[in-house]
Amino acid sequence: ADLTTAIGGFHFDNTVMNGAGVWCYDERELTAVDTSAAATFVTKTATLDPRAGNPNPRMAATELGSINSMGLPNKGLDYYLDIVAQFHAKNPDKPYFLSTTGLKPEEFTPLFQKIAASNFSGLVELNLSCPNVVGKPQIAYDFDAVDRILTEVTAIYHGALGVKLPPYFDLVHFHNIADVLNKFDLTFVNTINSAGNGLVIKDETAAIAPKGGLGGIGGGYIKPMALANVRVLRQLLKPSISIIGTGGVQTGRDVFELILCGADMVGVATQLGKEGPKVFERLSTELSAIMDAKGYRQLSDFRGQLRVPA
């Protein structure tokens, strides 16, 4: 089957990629995703200055998924701008995603001035949903803050821009975030980040150390929330905003279901961490088999076509 897709004017030869944070920290990891069956990669979320992140242990995999409180460890914006430029030089027709965020309100302008001044020509994914920096709330749960940040950023940055969102759990909140995002010329939305501040216990002990054991939950635990967030945001966002669906993908069936809810591209994080970059080949093969069995030749044959009982 034909698994090609597009986001804005950017074309991709597959529909699965990594979710930010997994297999994207440095040149070695990015190269492994770049040379896999993945459509492309997104970098680890970059801050203006490099960060070490939270103390270990800060990530744990479980049978059902994962918990992490990495605390935004990254090599800094300059590193990722430089490395993406190198990949772009080798593969001029392959669009790449750069993830970034500010740690305080004053950082967004210098971040985007720097990106605008660089030769970056891919898509920027502005992470508004990191749950793990001590003392910092998840920005996208504050709708006025999102409005202020996007007003500021879109005034100085005119390249392709999207936002990474946390899961929403209330229909009023879906409307609130969609009303803000629809005011801007965004190219895409990526939904969902991990579900913030869960707790996993092993042997009467929290699985991770930071934040008293609390961390973002990923994997199979959050798939129903990912499906709902993709589905409802597809219904509420203007059609010019594409959707990357991320959350709980373990099989080609999960990729299929996110597309059925309206996803244009699908992100894989927890399962990529467990299985490594060969996961993209398996997911593509499984998705193709499902499409072939149903007689779907391309993703647009079923994208957004979820049926609901009458």
Ligand code: RRO
């Ligand atoms: O680095 C992290 O702790 C982290 C980030 Br920035 C994020 O967006 N989502 C997540 O689960 N962990």
